[in-house]
Amino acid sequence: MKILISNASEQPIYEQIVDQIKALILRNELPEGESLPSIRKLAQELQISVITTKRAYEELEREGFIETVRGKGSFIAPQNRELLKEKKLKIIEEKLIEVVEESRLLDLTFEEILEMLKILYDEGHF
Amino acid sequence: MNNILEVSNLSKEYKDFKLKNINFSLEKGYIMGFIGPNGAGKSTTIKLMMNLVNKDAGEIKVFGLDYLQDEKKIKSRIGFVYDESHYYEELTVEKNKKIIAPFYRHWDENTFQEYLNRFDIDPKKKVKQLSKGTKMKFSLAVALSHKADLIIMDEPTSGLDPIFRREILDILYSIIQDETKSIFFSTHITTDLDKVADYITFIDNGSIVFSKSKDEILDNYGLVKGGLDLLNDKTKDFFLGLRKNAFGFEGLAGNIHEVRKAFNNNIIIEKPTLEDIMVYTVRGR
Numbered sequence: 217m218k219i220l221i222s223n224a225s226e227q228p229i230y231e232q233i234v235d236q237i238k239a240l241i242l243r244n245e246l247p248e249g250e251s252l253p254s255i256r257k258l259a260q261e262l263q264i265s266v267i268t269t270k271r272a273y274e275e276l277e278r279e280g281f282i283e284t285v286r287g288k289g290s291f292i293a294p295q296n297r298e299l300l301k302e303k304k305l306k307i308i309e310e311k312l313i314e315v316v317e318e319s320r321l322l323d324l325t326f327e328e329i330l331e332m333l334k335i336l337y338d339e340g341h342f
Numbered sequence: 343m344n345n346i347l348e349v350s351n352l353s354k355e356y357k358d359f360k361l362k363n364i365n366f367s368l369e370k371g372y373i374m375g376f377i378g379p380n381g382a383g384k385s386t387t388i389k390l391m392m393n394l395v396n397k398d399a400g401e402i403k404v405f406g407l408d409y410l411q412d413e414k415k416i417k418s419r420i421g422f423v424y425d426e427s428h429y430y431e432e433l434t435v436e437k438n439k440k441i442i443a444p445f446y447r448h449w450d451e452n453t454f455q456e457y458l459n460r461f462d463i464d465p466k467k468k469v470k471q472l473s474k475g476t477k478m479k480f481s482l483a484v485a486l487s488h489k490a491d492l493i494i495m496d497e498p499t500s501g502l503d504p505i506f507r508r509e510i511l512d513i514l515y516s517i518i519q520d521e522t523k524s525i526f527f528s529t530h531i532t533t534d535l536d537k538v539a540d541y542i543t544f545i546d547n548g549s550i551v552f553s554k555s556k557d558e559i560l561d562n563y564g565l566v567k568g569g570l571d572l573l574n575d576k577t578k579d580f581f582l583g584l585r586k587n588a589f590g591f592e593g594l595a596g597n598i599h600e601v602r603k604a605f606n607n608n609i610i611i612e613k614p615t616l617e618d619i620m621v622y623t624v625r626g627r
Binding site for chain 1: 371372373511512515516518519521537538539540541555556557560561613
């Protein structure tokens with residue numbers, strides 16, 4: 217499990233943790249049932265406060281990504297990968313709509329957009 | 343009862359200094375940093391908590407017990423570490439321990455030996471031969487060996503180098519792995535707290551400026567930079583502290599979301615450090 221925290225980032229630290237754990241779940245690097253370190257252990261490892269890790273776990277729990285069992289710790293919750301994927305697809309769709317709208321402003325044809333997309337996709341920038 | 347420490351309406355008046363109506367509390371399992379400039383009242387507050395001086399008014403509860411009525415009970419569960427060594431300088435670490443240990447009902451010799459080992463303290467050395475940092479670690483070893491649930495430290499990191507201070511922070515992290523333990527420490531070196539503290543209580547001139555979770559503070563405070571043309575009587579009110587120079591201003595704002603709305607994209611907002619917050623607030627507008 218890899219988590220990297222930037223103190224220079226505008227994004228609050230708890231959000232950085234939430235986003236990175238979500239990404240790990242989506243890529244199935246954290247499979248269902250996998251246990252997470254305790255909030256205190258995570259705080260120690262990342263050298264941040266316990267409140268921050270607690271807040272991150274609470275957020276993940278609220279969104280249904282993890283489950284916390286008293287006295288046992290926190291685990292990756294089942295089922296969410298599909299849901300998360302759907303959410304991500306929705307985001308991609310929204311961004312593509314934006315691309316189409318912007319392209320219409322420039323009178324770009326569908327083929328031209330496709331060509332641009334193909335180049336970007338093949339280059340594997342992202 | 344989750345509050346391990348509760349201070350309410352605490353007051354104390356000296357001839358030239360007044361501690362006014364101090365309020366804060368600390369939950370079990372967390373670290374609270376107590377910050378403020380020199381002479382703000384940090385040590386006075388801690389001395390009151392330890393009943394080393396008498397209060398004029400107010401209430402102090404530790405582990406839910408009154409600090410005067412149950413003083414003995416409370417003190418056996420507090421580990422007190424302060425910036426000056428209070429051990430017998432001419433005696434060895436081992437001899438000092440032999441004197442101290444019997445005072446504690448829950449002294450655990452094995453734990454003590456473990457910490458001596460871990461902190462690299464030679465028990466045969468006289469206390470006066472130890473470096474400032476090692477003396478500090480010895481104090482911590484004693485505090486941790488009588489199963490203290492609350493560690494109170496007065497300026498534990500002052501006078502220590504950054505490497506040593508980081509080491510102390512690591513020790514603090516390992517203490518609160520046990521969620522029944524809490525740490526309260528005063529400091530004017532706020533970079534130590536930027537990392538480890540869960541709560542920050544800020545005292546200035548005998549009054550509490552705020553006592554909040556560090557996340558809440560960093561979510562709401564911001565260091566704002568912008569052109570002088572943006573400052574007028576109305577916008578000035580956003581800032582708790584302001585510094586102008588020939589090319590623009592830099593100010594500390596306590597409600598960054600409102601500031602962002604008011605100035606749109608004409609300003610730069612940076613995350614403040616606790617030091618920024620302390621300096622700007624004390625210096626004022």
